[in-house]
Amino acid sequence: MTLSIAVHLDYELTRPMDILLQLEAAQIPEQQVESQSLDLSPCEHVASVAAQDGVGERIWVRAEDRLIVDYRATVAINRILTPCDTLDRVPLHQLPGETVQYLMPSRYCPADRFHDFVDGAFAGLEGGAMVVAMRDWIHDHLRYVPGSSNSDTTAADSFIMRKGVCRDYAHLLITFARAEGIPARIASVYALGVDPPDFHAVAEVFLGGEWHLVDPTGMAREADMVKIGVGRDAADVAFLTAFGEVKFNAQSVTVERA
The missing domain is CATH 3.10.620.30 (C8orf32 fold)
Structure with a gap:
């Protein structure tokens, strides 16, 4: 099974702030990330850090005024299934x-x-x-x-x-x-x-x-x-943790068979 994923986030920021994102598909043995792209609006700082138990990554972002995120990925699932x-x-x-x-x-x-x-x-x-x-x-x-x-x-x-x-x-x-x-x-x-x-x-x-x-x-x-x-x-596991007040503008998640 291979899935195609598309995510769009749009938030207004009340002041310059740090934001922790967790939305990228994890690269782990049970699934293969065949392709992915992450586009962010201009940010002062962007850095990936390990997530809990080494499953996936989080992204530190330092931004102001507005944060727009567009993420796309194609992921093949290789999970061994047992009832x-x-x-x-x-x-x-x-x-x-x-x-x-x-x-x-x-x-x-x-x-x-x-x-x-x-x-x-x-x-x-x-x-x-x-x-x-x-x-x-x-x-x-x-x-x-x-x-x-x-x-x-x-x-x-x-x-x-x-x-x-x-x-x-x-x-x-x-x-x-x-x-x-x-x-x-x-x-x-x-x-x-x-x-x-x-x-x-x-x-x-x-x-x-x-x-x-x-x-x-x-x-x-x-x-x-x-x-x-x-x-x-x-x-x-929050997809977005803001260390300050943010205003929601738009959000969409699409998951389809590739």
Whole structure:
């Protein structure tokens, strides 16, 4: 599978400021970036830095007045796909060191508050079968409602409101998995099938010794996702983090079969 990606961002800046972008497809073994281009409006400073866990890169930009970004890429997906429900949980004492942080509660994923719920709701299930049941529970109990959450909304809020957008669905699955001792992190992706087209957030769980993408919204398949970056929760994978006030002018994301 090869995907063609196009992104356009246009923001007004209230003053000269630093901005951190994370929107380039990651060059990693499971996907090959065949071509890409990044065009920025005039900036005082531009520099690429490593992103979380070495998956992809972030871009530091120092700009003023206005920031316009145009990104295009063609990416071939070479991911080995294994049905999630066939995968085993890795015992805690055998987990690689880099996965341990993804067992812990984080800003948007208060896993320590969900032990009793997941123990009851998913009793008798293990490993990938449990993750699939968690995914299905979220898909069946939450409504996808654009604008129903904001930058302060946690998985606990989404659980109570029973609605949200992709990041809220991902946060809740991550929270459930961590509460059961399964490492889970958020992944920012480009994906076919996302409606409306946008940067998409999914969960990634560590099962069978590898990371596996899971979309509880049901909009995207693992085979059709291009990974941008990963992190503890949405705070780590924002496509644009401005260290100052910005005004939105325009934004578009297009993902198509190449």
